[in-house]
Amino acid sequence: MISKLPAPGVAVFRGVNWGGLKTLYVKEVRRFFKVQLQTVWAPAITTLLFLVIFTVALGGGGRSVMGVPFAEFIAPGLIVMGMLQNAFANASFSLLVGKIQGTIVDYLMPPLSTGELLAGLTGGAVTRALCVGGAVWLAMALWGVDVTPRHPLALLWFGVVGSAFVALLGVLTSIWAEKFDHAAAVTNFVIAPLALLSGTFYSVESLSPTFRAISQFNPFFYIISGFRFGFLRTADSDVMFGGVLLGVLTVALAAFCYWLLRRGWKLKN
Numbered sequence: 001m002i003s004k005l006p007a008p009g010v011a012v013f014r015g016v017n018w019g020g021l022k023t024l025y026v027k028e029v030r031r032f033f034k035v036q037l038q039t040v041w042a043p044a045i046t047t048l049l050f051l052v053i054f055t056v057a058l059g060g061g062g063r064s065v066m067g068v069p070f071a072e073f074i075a076p077g078l079i080v081m082g083m084l085q086n087a088f089a090n091a092s093f094s095l096l097v098g099k100i101q102g103t104i105v106d107y108l109m110p111p112l113s114t115g116e117l118l119a120g121l122t123g124g125a126v127t128r129a130l131c132v133g134g135a136v137w138l139a140m141a142l143w144g145v146d147v148t149p150r151h152p153l154a155l156l157w158f159g160v161v162g163s164a165f166v167a168l169l170g171v172l173t174s175i176w177a178e179k180f181d182h183a184a185a186v187t188n189f190v191i192a193p194l195a196l197l198s199g200t201f202y203s204v205e206s207l208s209p210t211f212r213a214i215s216q217f218n219p220f221f222y223i224i225s226g227f228r229f230g231f232l233r234t235a236d237s238d239v240m241f242g243g244v245l246l247g248v249l250t251v252a253l254a255a256f257c258y259w260l261l262r263r264g265w266k267l268k269n
Contacts, residue, residue, distance in 0.1 A: 021116045024107075028124025032090055039086070039128060044135035047082045048143060051075060054201060065203050066234055075145050076228040077200035079136045080159060083129040084220065087163040088191050091125035091170025092183045095267065100179065104267060114262045118171065118254065125167035126160060133159060147231060155230030157243055162223035165250040166191070171257050175266055194220045203236045222246055 032039040055071045063070040098104035107117060140147050149155055169191070177183045198220035204212050215221050222242030229235040235242075261267070 017112060017116055020110055020112045021120055024110075024112065024117070024120030025123045025127075028090070028094065028120060029127050031094075032124070032128050033131075036131075039090075040131045040135050043082050043086055043132050044139045047078045047136045048139045050078055051140060051143065051145070066205075066232070066236065068232055068234075069146075071145050072147075072232065073203075073228075074201055075140050075147050076231040077198075077224045079133050079140070079147070080162065080224055080227040081195050081200050082136050083133040083159065083163050084166045084195055084223065085187075085191065086132045087125045087129035087167040088170040088173075088187065090128045091121055091167040092173040092177070092186070093170075094121055094124075095171070095174035096177050096180070096183055099174075099267070108264075108267065114258055118258055118261060121171050122164055122167045122254075125170060126163045129163035129167070130159070149230060150233050151230045153230075154226055154239065154243075158223050158226035158230065158246065161243075161246055161250055162227065165219065165223070165246060165253060168250065168253040168257050172253070172260070175257070175260050178266070194218055195224075198224050199236060200224055205236050219246065219249055 051071060051074065054074060065073040095104065095107060098107055112120070137147055169186075173183050173186045177186070197215070198218050199215065204215045204221065207215065216237075222237055222245055225235045225237040226239050226242045226246070229239045
């Protein structure tokens, strides 16, 4: 029996196209790294200003929350908040700018599977988030805040998986959006409120029972609480429950994005 051979010049990839995946990932990383002053260091300075305002200008230097100085309490939340916002910004830009500029074929035509395309976009966004997180951590350490990691596994899980979750939200936004105003609307009316109302600057234990219950439905709350646990070994939520919930939500969102990309919704039409 003679097996059917591919046509001359047609590439055949069995398994994962590691070369193509690496190329897409490097492209995504180089895109934000070329302007790292804007995409990495500027968010670090902005986040440090938040810390200065809340601990110095507003007189929070002598306060303590959950048994730790206020600056040490909000520092982990500020770090991961910067990571999440930049993961979303990176992932929500790629496909959207391709649709607007008419270069979306650069993502759809290469010999990449749907999973490889999604992995490359998400990986680039998570890498930017980690770069921003490292820059913010360094800025706060130089400022004199104790940001010593005390539970590396929690930091790794909630930092990486949390960034991947928000990056997938960015991919979903870039699939749906038709212009930059749409992506900006999601940033301003969904991502920013969820991040700011997730316990970054306060402990949810100080809220009324109603608002405390509402916070339990905010996935960003579990990301920030778990990430804070990695520095302080204390949290205002069940870290194990939050970790499992975050993993389930990330897998479900990845499956949904995969389905949309495979259908080509708002990309091939």
